[in-house]
Amino acid sequence: MNKSVNHPYDELLTAYSAGSLPLSQALCISAHLEHCQSCGQKLQRLNRVGSQMMQQLKPAPASADLKNQLLDRLDSLTEEQAPVESKASEPDSSIPRCLRQFIESRYEDLPWKRVSTDIHSVELCRDSNGARVELLKIRPGGSATTHTHLGDEYTVILEGSFSDESGLYGQGDFMVKGTRDKHTPVATRDRECICLAVTEGPIQFTGFISRLLNPFIRRSYA
Amino acid sequence: MPGMTKRKDSGEKLAQMSLCITDVAENRDKAAFARLFDHYAPLIRAYSLAREPAADLVADELVQEVMTRVWLKAASYNPRLANLNTWIFTLARNCRIDYLRRNSRYATEIDPTDIFNDMEDEGPGPFQLAQQSRVEENIRAGLKQLPREQSEILTKVYLEGKSHQQASDELKLPLGTVKSRVRLALKKLEVLVTR
Secondary structure: OOOHHHOOOHHHHHHHHHOOOOHHHHHHHHHHHOOOHHHHHHHHHHHHHHHHHHHOOOOOOOOHHHHHHHHHHHHHHHHHHHHHOOOOOOOOOOOOHHHOOOOOOOHHHOOOEEOOOOEEEEEEEEOOOOOEEEEEEEOOOOEOOOEEEOOOEEEEEEEOOEEEOOEEEOOOOEEEEOOOOOEOOEEOOOOOEEEEEEEOOOEEEOOHHHHHHHHHOOOOOO | OOOOOOHHHHHHHHHHHHHHHHHHHHHOOHHHHHHHHHHHHHHHHHHHHHHOOOOHHHHHHHHHHHHHHHHHHHHHOOOOOOOHHHHHHHHHHHHHHHHHHHOOOOOOOOOOHHHHOHHHHOOOOHHHHHHHHHHHHHHHHHHHHOOHHHHHHHHHHHHOOOOHHHHHHHHOOOHHHHHHHHHHHHHHOOOOOOO
């Protein structure tokens, strides 16, 4: 059986399959899928649900014009695009394919910004719903200050592992922290931990000093 | 649900269409492509119209996008990995995501291409392969037997592309109810079983 804490829950995978998930969350699912065969198989079955539902729709006939236009264009399509299928993937790369649009070569080469002694981060992009997509790097044995979220936070571990109040998480593990979850991730001592993190709203720090700092801190982890 | 075909018919149709895609891939056969168009274009239009009723131009654009990809990617389609109907569904879904992104009021920098193309070139091993047709039949037959309240929500999610929150707003149901109906429906279709 799946330990469902470390996998996207079924409704999330369903929304991914249906194409109704915000792209920032879809990035996390996609990164998880590269490490998780059982979710991959589940997804294939979910895609079949969509496929069958599409098959059972009442067909809406297409015009002859539409068909002819497309048939006329087929040759030019072949010339323009067919051979260009890029096979530029680096086989040795451990970076999930969905993230290579933001990361040209290696994690090390990204413009990491120091957040604290233990944490560096780099923002990859923003989603249309305002969610922030970033990578977090926790040094070996380092920890993130206890914090809660105003919106949900989606995390996938890309390298290394960390533990928090609810357990130990390793490469590929997926988790969602909601607005009421407080947590303090601590990286294992053997190596640094790199995570993909998608946050939907600003993060609130809960320690005493941090609480004082809250109004001034724009970064998520301190 | 309207427009349903009998099991045997749909199986035969799929077999015919699978021959067509092979012909397109290997011989660049336009007549075979035209037959694919005749079968799939109306379904792709129906899929688009489910989300945006009466938006015929949008539906036509989706057909063009999807069928263009079918022509260009026919050679990369592997019938041993996904059945053709499912491949077409994932293409249609991906094109719709891309269309919505390009036409959104709120920009996103995220390119969906690399997020969703996993189904196109990775598939099950031999063990899963043997089970595919049974899974397919469970889903096909199961969909017809779902209680209306459950199929209604699957329609919102899969065909109309609504988030669970949107489905909850439109159906005036608590979010938790929407999610549990999705789960119940998928359990009945035996989709959530881990094998």
